[in-house]
Amino acid sequence: MLPIIAAGQAQLASSDSALSDHVRLTPTPGHTPDHFAVELGKGETVAVLTGDLIHSPLQARYPEISMRADYDQAASAVTRRKFLECHCDTGRLMCTAHFPSPPPATSPGGATASASCRPAAEAGAAGPGIARLPAPAGGARRMRIGIIGCGVAGSVLAERLLRAPGITVEAYDRLPPDAVEDSGTGLNVGPNAMKALRLHLPARHDAVRAASLPWTRWFIDLASGRRLFDLPLAEVAEDAGIRLRWSELYRLLRAPVAGITRFGLELVAIEEDAVGRLVPVLQAADGARLRPRGYDLLVAGDGRYSALRALAAGPTTPSFHGIAMTRLLVPEAADCPYDDYGQWFNGNARLLSYRLPGGAAYIAGGFPLAAPEAEIPPEARTAAFQRALYTPETGAACPAVAWMVERLAAGVDSIHWARLQEAPLQRTAGAGRVLFLGDAAHAMVPTLGQGATQAIEDGIVAGAVLARGGGAEDVAAWRDTRVGFVRRFSLEATDTMFPGADPVAGSLAKREPEFLAKLRRLYTDVPRPEEFSQ
Known part of the structure; x- marks a missing residue:
């Protein structure tokens, strides 16, 4: 190795890497921090060198059993289960380094995805330590689902399918695991999303609610302080909503599916394998490309600017509504004179704000533009413009608006800018082999806080439908009427x-x-869980 390093020819692999079309490295951390498995071959003719990922046939039946010598025993258990769920029932060869020779016996059956893995002698493999992973008798095989984008909808769907019988699920995200877009902003998640989590993923519901502030009220004032509308959400909802930072929501939703997610991989193309399954072509930051095995279903959870939707269904043309939108996080807001979700109007200019966990506050602004397609004028991005926009021409601003105006003026360089827009609803593509969820399917106006909320509903319902054997068109049948109503109502409320x-x-x-x-x-x-079993 030293001459290779000295000659500058060494390449360090820290993520999925393809040395060629027939040799790929796959991270399998646990035994050591940077342990890799090696995949040899192409298409369905593949052998996998496991190295120290698995040491005994017993771990194929009980992947949670880890070696004392493992650097991180918990990580090795997660990696092993993910590996077995990915490769079992595929007809691949699993080349183990530590299994006894000859193999002792057939791995016993059970509830885990590794139950159909058989040792070399029974599988007809050529030599010691090589096990073939056969397809089940009768031609049945596990449905393979690949999720592109581990955001809100993608993470919820992945968790919902983790233990679904007959399904192998894997997720890919273009960002590193410690990077989250919009991490500095806040959001409110509606009561309907919290109800969906409570009914279908109660552990995730409890974790998200524990990290949030409750959203229990919606009031509307004029900038002068005159109250126009004040609604306790308990009058129209069964669950309270929540308020929290985007980064915290992402962290909580991604945590249970980190073991099946590969980060730092951007979708750049889609191919087909010999039997018509879709193969995502994923590119790492160093330019290396990964081609996983084919998927029966690819799911777009990669947001408003979805790469999967663009590749599978063509470019999306958004509709603009002639309103500029701003977002600002105030990290230190101990003197904020309000708490729960409120809106304040000065003419058609509107402020929306609420407190967040950790002593922060979130301020969102909106004001009309000259025309539906108009760009945001440069002068709007100044402190003077922001002060004038929300301050009444006659009389003083109420304490809440005065506080927000000062924060907007002081933080004008930190404001996030956008234009109010929505994209056409599209749920499927590729003859039902591609499914769109969340903003990738139906980016909508944020007036009623339904963006992330509908993404959660999408993930919950899609998971329930797919787990019972349904497909992309079945998800559309369950969701699209509901989403159409939400989109129309959100725009109406604007x-x-x-x-x-x-x-x-x-x-x-x-x-x-x-x-x-x-x-x-x-x-x-x-919908309640029992509705999907009818």
Whole structure:
């Protein structure tokens, strides 16, 4: 090795690497921090050199058993289970370094995905320490699902399918595991998402709620302080919503599926294998490309600018609504004069704000542009513009608005800018082999806080449908009517921000029975687990 290093020819592999089309390195940490398995071959004719990933046939039946010599016994157990779920029932050769020769016996059956792995003698392998992973009798095989983008919907779906019988699930995300987009901003998650988590993933519900502040109220004021609307959410919801940072939500949702997720890999192309399954082509930061085995279903959970949707369904043309949107996190907000979810109007310019865990506050602004397709003018990105935008022309601003205006002016260089937009709903592509979830399927206006909320609903429902043997079109049948209603209602609730609208009359109308009935439908119309077994 030293002459290779001295000649500058050594290449260090720290992620999935492809040495050629027939030799790939796959991280399998646990026995050592940077342990790798080696895949040899292409398509379905593949052998896998396990190294120190597995030391005994007993670990094929009980992957949670780890060696005393493992650097990280918990990590090695997670890696081993992920490895077995990925490779069992595929007809591949598993070349083990430490199994006894000849193999002692057939691995016993059981509930884990490794139950069908058989040692070399019974599988007809050529030599000691080589085990073939056969397909089950009768031609049945596990459904392989690959998730592109481990955001909200992707993480929820992956957890929902982790232990689903007959399904192998793997996830890929373009960001490193410690990097989260929008990590500095906050969000509110609606009561309907919390109900879905409570019914279907109770442990995840409890973890998310414990890390959040409750969202129990929605009020609307004028910038002068006049109250127009004040609604306890308990009147229209069965569960309280939550308030937290994006980064914390990502951390909590990704935690249970970290063992099946490969980070730092960007989708750059889609190919087909010999039997028509989709093979994602993934590229690491160093330019190395990975081609996993084919998937029966690829799921897009990679957000509003989904690479999978662009590749599978073509470019998406968003609809703009002529409203500029701003977001600002105030990390130190001990003197914030309000707590729960509130909105304040100065004409059609609107502020939305609430406190976050850890003493922070989140401020979102919005104001009309000159035309639906208009860009945000440069002068809007100044402290003077922000002060004038939300300060009443006559009279003083109320304490809440005065506090927000000062924070916007002081933090104008840290404001995140966007334009209010939505994308056409598309659920499937590729003859049902591609499924779109969350913003990849139906990016919508954020007025009622339903972006991440509907992504959670998507992940929950898609998981329930796929776990019972359904496909992408079945998910569409369950979700698209509901999503259509949410999109229309969210845009309808934005009425007070459009030029010429009356924010006073529009806010007062939100106390009318028709609006409250729609809000109740939004917050409570979540399917229960037993509905998927009918």
